Amino acid sequence: MDERQWETVRRLADxxxxxxxxxxxxxxxxxxLKLGEEAGEVxxxxxxxxxxxxxxxFSHSWDDVADELCDVVITALxxxxxxxxxxxxAFDAHLAKVADRVLPQPDRPDRP
Structure with missing residues (x-):
């Protein structure tokens, strides 16, 4: 995410x-707790x-699913x-930690 997006999230929180x-x-x-409610909407x-x-x-479309997923992301942020x-x-560090744990690492043959 860029700084503009983080500023929007901060403004929403405020x-x-x-x-x-x-x-x-x-x-x-x-x-x-709102995260659970939003996940239910997904x-x-x-x-x-x-x-x-x-x-x-068929009451929803996959675009509706995408919108609800975005609501989850916004709520989490x-x-x-x-x-x-x-x-x-915090987000950057955690994303890097998860990626390092699960994604293939070309310089580490011991990893998938």
Whole structure:
């Protein structure tokens, strides 16, 4: 992500904080719990895209699934802004750690 995108995420976090009556600690907790709600909306969209709800049929498209996945990502990034003093560094470091753990490494023959 670039700095412009991180600034947008920070602005979203600030906007949510300004509209909340909860103390900052509870805002962080609720933002993390919001991830579960958003993940449920992804599941609902996938079920709808596959037509697996007998009452609703094909109620969603794969574009709807993509939108819901984006909501999960945005919600997670806002949570990261709320819980870490340097969210870009935390995200970059964790992404690098995961990539190093699972992606093939050309300079390390012991890795897949």
């Amino acid at each position: 906007w949510l904080a300004e509209g909340s009556t909860q103390p900052p600690e509870m805002q962080r907790v609720l933002q993390c 599941a609902e969209a996938v079920i709808g895209a596959l037509g697996q709800n007998p009452r609703k049929g 806002v949570a990261l802004v709320r819980v870490h003093p340097d969210p870009p560094a």
